[in-house]
Every structure is written in structure tokens, then in C-alpha cells.
Amino acid sequence: MRAPAITLKNEQDLEHLRISGRLAAQVLEMIAPYVKPGVSTEYLDDLCYDFIVNTLNVTPANIGYYGYTKTTCISPNQVVCHGIPAANIILKDGDIINIDVAIIKDGYFGDTSRMYFVGEIKPEAKHLVETTYAAMLAGIHAVKPGATLGDVGHAIQTVAEREGYSIVREYCGHGIGRIYHEQPNVVHYGRAGQGLKLETGMVFTIEPMVNAGGAGVKELADGWTVVTRDGNWSAQWEHMVAVTDTGFEVLSPWPEGTGDYPRLDLDK
Ligand code: MF3
Ligand code: CO
Numbered sequence: 719m720r721a722p723a724i725t726l727k728n729e730q731d732l733e734h735l736r737i738s739g740r741l742a743a744q745v746l747e748m749i750a751p752y753v754k755p756g757v758s759t760e761y762l763d764d765l766c767y768d769f770i771v772n773t774l775n776v777t778p779a780n781i782g783y784y785g786y787t788k789t790t791c792i793s794p795n796q797v798v799c800h801g802i803p804a805a806n807i808i809l810k811d812g813d814i815i816n817i818d819v820a821i822i823k824d825g826y827f828g829d830t831s832r833m834y835f836v837g838e839i840k841p842e843a844k845h846l847v848e849t850t851y852a853a854m855l856a857g858i859h860a861v862k863p864g865a866t867l868g869d870v871g872h873a874i875q876t877v878a879e880r881e882g883y884s885i886v887r888e889y890c891g892h893g894i895g896r897i898y899h900e901q902p903n904v905v906h907y908g909r910a911g912q913g914l915k916l917e918t919g920m921v922f923t924i925e926p927m928v929n930a931g932g933a934g935v936k937e938l939a940d941g942w943t944v945v946t947r948d949g950n951w952s953a954q955w956e957h958m959v960a961v962t963d964t965g966f967e968v969l970s971p972w973p974e975g976t977g978d979y980p981r982l983d984l985d986k
């Protein structure tokens with residue numbers, strides 16, 4: 719079967735996607751003060767569910783997605799992605815976690831994720847998290863009409879590998895709109911000038927998973943949780959990005975007034 723075409727978004731679509739992206743980012747802001755040693759990842763998930771449904775009055779997109787039952791994915795330490803929130807997963811001092819949230823508002827999806835520090839963090843863990851953020855930003859800054867997805871992947875890979883880290887290959891970013899995961903696939907490695915040529919109106923996520931050790935991953939028996947093969951820690955950040963006439967627009971920006979970290983203009 720021919721792959722479905724990439725949909726180009728018009729200004730009206732973009733207005734919806736800005737709203738959905740910001741709503742998802744608001745969830746990540748809301749949960750930040752609750753990320754502390756001693757809390758379970760299920761507790762954090764419950765708070766996100768309540769906020770999405772009762773405060774934002776929108777729909778959690780992950781519940782029911784291929785049978786997934788939770789509102790967020792929460793991925794600590796060696797968990798690469800798709801960690802299932804659970805009552806027996808208790809955050810400890812020094813952990814790093816990713817919370818990934820997706821919502822639907824008026825038929826349009828918002829999908830974003832970020833890292834959080836639990837208590838006091840070791841310098842190595844902080845460096846992994848910050849390098850992954852810088853890698854995502856380098857990918858975002860490579861987005862403009864006429865550039866290619868290979869340029870984006872190459873920019874991300876370069877930042878991660880120069881620190882001795884590796885890029886996960888099995889999971890990638892994705893087009894997003896009225897469909898949660900649509901074309902194109904956005905891999906986080908690549909060669910400059912290769913791959914799909916970007917056009918104004920394309921919207922996709924950039925969500926690199928960067929491993930401190932080897933690139934290998936495996937899925938656990940629960941059918942979701944992905945961990946590093948070698949047990950080393952992994953980090954991930956995710957933004958929704960639109961290709962504009964002049965470059966890019968981040969559709970899931972951090973809410974105003976929530977501090978300057980993470981900053982979108984961080985040096986690459
Ligand atoms: N939000 C994830 C992504 O970035 C997908 C999670 S699917 C789920 O694409 F079912 F695990 F929630
Ligand atoms: Co995504």
C-alpha cells in the first residue's frame with residue numbers, strides 16, 4: 719500500500735494546533751512541583767488526568783491508544799520511553815524522569831514531553847538531560863522550507879554523539895494534526911541533505927531519545943515499557959514544530975512566566 723500523503727496544514731489548522739500544543743505544555747507545567755522523591759508515577763498520572771479532564775476540559779489522547787490505559791507515559795532513568803505509570807514505581811532522590819502527555823482539543827492533537835529532576839541530581843545525569851535538550855533544539859533550528867529531514871536528524875545526532883551519547887533508532891518523531899501519529903516519520907539521526915524536503919505547512923514532533931550508553935533498547939513484557947539494553951540512563955524531550963515560510967514555529971512552547979529553562983533560544 720502507498721504511504722498516506724503528508725498533509726500540509728493551513729492557517730486554521732495551525733491555530734488549532736497552537737492551542738492543542740499549548741494545552742499539552744500546560745500539563746507539563748502543572749505537574750512540575752509534584753515531581754519529588756517518594757511520589758509514585760501513578761499519582762503523577764492521576765493528577766495529569768484530573769487536570770486535563772476537569773481543568774482544561776479536553777481529552778487525554780493516550781487512553782485507549784492501542785490499548786494503553788494511562789494519561790501519560792512516565793519514563794525514569796533507564797526507561798527510554800512509554801513507561802507505564804504505576805503505584806509501585808516510586809521516585810527517588812537523584813532520578814531523572816520524562817513525562818510525555820498528549821491531548822485532543824476540537825479534533826486536533828497536542829503532544830509534548832520533558833525531563834524533570836527528582837531531588838539532587840548527579841552531574842552526569844544533568845549533562846545527559848541538558849545535552850538531549852540541546853540536541854532537540856539543534857533539530858528544531860534546522861527546520862525551514864527546503865531543508866530536509868536528514869538535516870534535522872543530522873543536527874540532533876551531532877550534538878548527542880559529540881558527548882559520547884547515542885541516539886535511539888527504533889522510535890521517532892511523527893507528523894501530527896487531526897491524527898496523532900501521521901506521516902512523516904522523523905528519525906533523530908541522518909545525513910545532511912538526505913530525506914524528505916520540508917515545506918511550509920508541515921507539522922511534526924521532534925522527540926529524540928538519547929542514551930548515555932549504547933543505542934540498543936528492548937521492550938519489556940508489559941508490551942510498552944522500553945528500556946536501554948545496557949541499563950544506562952536515557953533522556954528525551956519532545957516539541958511539536960511547524961515549518962513556516964521563514965523557518966520554524968514551536969507549537970508546544972513552555973507557558974509564559976514559567977522561567978527561562980528550558981529556553982528555546984539556548985545556545986546550540
Ligand atoms: N506521546 C508518545 C509520542 O510522543 C506516544 C505515546 S503512545 C502511548 O509519540 F500509548 F504510549 F501513550
Ligand atoms: Co510524539
Ligand code: CO
Binds near residue numbers: 819
Ligand atoms: Co509524546
